[in-house]
Amino acid sequence: MAVRFELLNTDPTGARTGILHTRKGSFPTPMFMPVATHAGFRHLAMEEVKETGAKVLLANTYHLMLRPGPEVFERFGGIHPFMGWDGAVLTDSGGFQIFSLPEDRLITEKGAHFRSFYDNSRRLLSPESSIAMQQAINSEIMMVLDVCIDSRTDEAGTREAMERTHRWAVRSLAAKEAKPTGQALFGIVQGGVHPHLRDESAAFLTKLPFDGFAIGGLAVGETKVERDTMTERATASLPQDKPRYLMGVGTPTDLLEAVLRGVDMFDCIIPTKMAQQGYAYTFQGLVRITRTVYQLDDGPLDPECDCYVCKKYTRGYLQHLMRGKHHLGSRFLSVHNVRHYQRLMERVREGILRNGYAQTYRELKAAIATPKDLKDEAAASAATLKDVG
Amino acid sequence: MAVRFELLNTDPTGARTGILHTRKGSFPTPMFMPVATHAGFRHLAMEEVKETGAKVLLANTYHLMLRPGPEVFERFGGIHPFMGWDGAVLTDSGGFQIFSLPEDRLITEKGAHFRSFYDNSRRLLSPESSIAMQQAINSEIMMVLDVCIDSRTDEAGTREAMERTHRWAVRSLAAKEAKPTGQALFGIVQGGVHPHLRDESAAFLTKLPFDGFAIGGLAVGETKVERDTMTERATASLPQDKPRYLMGVGTPTDLLEAVLRGVDMFDCIIPTKMAQQGYAYTFQGLVRITRTVYQLDDGPLDPECDCYVCKKYTRGYLQHLMRGKHHLGSRFLSVHNVRHYQRLMERVREGILRNGYAQTYRELKAAIATPKDLKDEAAASAATLKDVG
Numbered sequence: 001m002a003v004r005f006e007l008l009n010t011d012p013t014g015a016r017t018g019i020l021h022t023r024k025g026s027f028p029t030p031m032f033m034p035v036a037t038h039a040g041f042r043h044l045a046m047e048e049v050k051e052t053g054a055k056v057l058l059a060n061t062y063h064l065m066l067r068p069g070p071e072v073f074e075r076f077g078g079i080h081p082f083m084g085w086d087g088a089v090l091t092d093s094g095g096f097q098i099f100s101l102p103e104d105r106l107i108t109e110k111g112a113h114f115r116s117f118y119d120n121s122r123r124l125l126s127p128e129s130s131i132a133m134q135q136a137i138n139s140e141i142m143m144v145l146d147v148c149i150d151s152r153t154d155e156a157g158t159r160e161a162m163e164r165t166h167r168w169a170v171r172s173l174a175a176k177e178a179k180p181t182g183q184a185l186f187g188i189v190q191g192g193v194h195p196h197l198r199d200e201s202a203a204f205l206t207k208l209p210f211d212g213f214a215i216g217g218l219a220v221g222e223t224k225v226e227r228d229t230m231t232e233r234a235t236a237s238l239p240q241d242k243p244r245y246l247m248g249v250g251t252p253t254d255l256l257e258a259v260l261r262g263v264d265m266f267d268c269i270i271p272t273k274m275a276q277q278g279y280a281y282t283f284q285g286l287v288r289i290t291r292t293v294y295q296l297d298d299g300p301l302d303p304e305c306d307c308y309v310c311k312k313y314t315r316g317y318l319q320h321l322m323r324g325k326h327h328l329g330s331r332f333l334s335v336h337n338v339r340h341y342q343r344l345m346e347r348v349r350e351g352i353l354r355n356g357y358a359q360t361y362r363e364l365k366a367a368i369a370t371p372k373d374l375k376d377e378a379a380a381s382a383a384t385l386k387d388v389g
Numbered sequence: 390m391a392v393r394f395e396l397l398n399t400d401p402t403g404a405r406t407g408i409l410h411t412r413k414g415s416f417p418t419p420m421f422m423p424v425a426t427h428a429g430f431r432h433l434a435m436e437e438v439k440e441t442g443a444k445v446l447l448a449n450t451y452h453l454m455l456r457p458g459p460e461v462f463e464r465f466g467g468i469h470p471f472m473g474w475d476g477a478v479l480t481d482s483g484g485f486q487i488f489s490l491p492e493d494r495l496i497t498e499k500g501a502h503f504r505s506f507y508d509n510s511r512r513l514l515s516p517e518s519s520i521a522m523q524q525a526i527n528s529e530i531m532m533v534l535d536v537c538i539d540s541r542t543d544e545a546g547t548r549e550a551m552e553r554t555h556r557w558a559v560r561s562l563a564a565k566e567a568k569p570t571g572q573a574l575f576g577i578v579q580g581g582v583h584p585h586l587r588d589e590s591a592a593f594l595t596k597l598p599f600d601g602f603a604i605g606g607l608a609v610g611e612t613k614v615e616r617d618t619m620t621e622r623a624t625a626s627l628p629q630d631k632p633r634y635l636m637g638v639g640t641p642t643d644l645l646e647a648v649l650r651g652v653d654m655f656d657c658i659i660p661t662k663m664a665q666q667g668y669a670y671t672f673q674g675l676v677r678i679t680r681t682v683y684q685l686d687d688g689p690l691d692p693e694c695d696c697y698v699c700k701k702y703t704r705g706y707l708q709h710l711m712r713g714k715h716h717l718g719s720r721f722l723s724v725h726n727v728r729h730y731q732r733l734m735e736r737v738r739e740g741i742l743r744n745g746y747a748q749t750y751r752e753l754k755a756a757i758a759t760p761k762d763l764k765d766e767a768a769a770s771a772a773t774l775k776d777v778g
Contacts, residue, residue, distance in 0.1 A: 038709070038713050038715065039706075039709065040706075040709075040710055040713075040715055040717050041715075041717060042715055042716055042717065043716050043717060043720070044717070045717065045720070045721075067709070067712065067713060068684070068705075068708075068709045068712075071685075072684065072685065072705060072709070075685045075687070075705070076687060076703070076705060076706075082703075082705070082706055082709075083706065084701050084702060084706070295457070295461065296460075296461065296464045298464070298465060312473050313473060314465070314471075316457075316461060316464070316465060316471070317428075317429075317465075317471055317472060317473070319457075320427070320428065320429075320456070320457045320461070320471075321429055323456065323457075324427050324429075324456060326427065326429055326430075326431055327431055327432050327716045327719075327720075328429050328430060328431065328432060328433070328434065330716075331432070331434070331716075331720075332434075
């Protein structure tokens, strides 16, 4: 197997901790994967990301297909030497980006036809071309191309998308097997907000030789309750010995909820995106650094954090940078937020290992969410998600 | 004295090398001071700036007076702990910024009256308030408030501005002496493009107990020949035992020219500003990284450079970042350019120490300027200077 999942412990709550073995190393789960969309972060150097403890990064196939294109990855020997990252990389397939494209895209059984917004050239993203691009990128974990839909789609429409997702999953596997590269491939469970479709999707996909399974089609407009229910339903149908990845989720609270439901892997742009908007996640709640109260504050963002920003810079200075819209401020808040997510996962893993996740969950949930800040966060998250590329 | 200049050698060309002793350490000259306008760089962390070898940073009094304001510096104990810099800091006085303000400013004998563009509050920047702000910032080297004028101003207007600069210099000294802080104060030689006014200004100022002397009112629209002539004229009248600082200059070639004329200190936004526009200075000439020829180039920006960007990243990757307008690209090019300026000064100092600056000058000038790139540079510089805040 290109990746192997070693389950270390399942907590009484159902939360799991384990080790994901990849060709780039073995990494503990639950894990959070920061998003390096364009083979890079907007503000962070790879050295800084590595220092946060992140081991696996996510990169976006759709964006990298358009720029810099497969020939650049072929020339440089893949994404790792290109962007200077010696950890592991997971690539999404482009399914979510097709879903977000403007109306002039055309999705057929073959794939998604659209025009590049760089040069207006005609492009096809199909199960096969997505795998080919992910092979050029040379990620450790590839994802199948799936059909994403609005969560408000009716059952017939949801079934249609799910069944196409299944046919594309089979084609993705065939494309992968036609050119063995040592990369892993994950299937994606779809089925919208319909529990029996989620069951059916998991049943279909788990019969295929995937290295792991993602839960897709969430974080696209459903309610929190729907998301939690669908996550629980999907993980219940997934095998114990394969990693489970909840795509595109979420806030620290979302992660705590999904871990409770047996999820092992996460990615989300929230920690870096919120940083750019002046928000820092701390173990005392969300901090909006531009608030006047922080102007003369000589304390760190989070006294419980060990990132270099918390060790060296004050809230007062960070406010100065963010009020002045200096990119250095976004960079510093990004470093902190990415480290915070890693620290959160560390605490989660510790809790699960000693069969105490119920307590960890309660303590962390209370610590990170204060009512006022939660309101800020909800508003900012909503703004953020509209902005996802 | 708050700073002391130790002259080590004067080369047959007239180029000088020495040591500037400050309370934050002793630093070799000629030196280039990167510009941290708002108590910070747009993209660079202080650790990165320190790694380039820069020892003294410039910060802008006008900007810092408006935001974050003197009370913040008083609260944090000055600019060094605030921005996390343990080297030395030179603050300009705000004279150049007053000159660049929109028309509704009013400059009287008392000082410059204007409105803050943050909150529209009425402000006065006078010789005394400039010193008070620089004392709050707690820089190692303060500058007197001077009257900057367009270099095309006629002789009568130039004389008027120069004489006010002299009166303000006397008031600045008095303000400094009224509250001893251990900070140094430099006078600024004015006189536009009129050689005898430059003589007169230097003669007046050098009778006063300044710790060093700046040459002001250049890099504001005069020709290269005028700039070189005025620089030479001013340094000829300045004492050997005090440091000479040419304000706001310039490109690598400009620095080579001014060193030839006996200048010891420089500051300029060009290395970071040009980086943001995709330009890298190298010892093989100026590189516009977005040129298609670099797309598949797996070499470093400059094989002669030892910055971490040149050690780790390829031209191909830097192009990818800059074409995508990722701030990480501006950051990486800034790191390189700031290091390049420091390397340039290292080579200049080596040349002067062994009485071989004439050769160093010829070799470096030929190496860093290729005709095609010079054209690019001139165009970019012009665009850049329009944009100075």
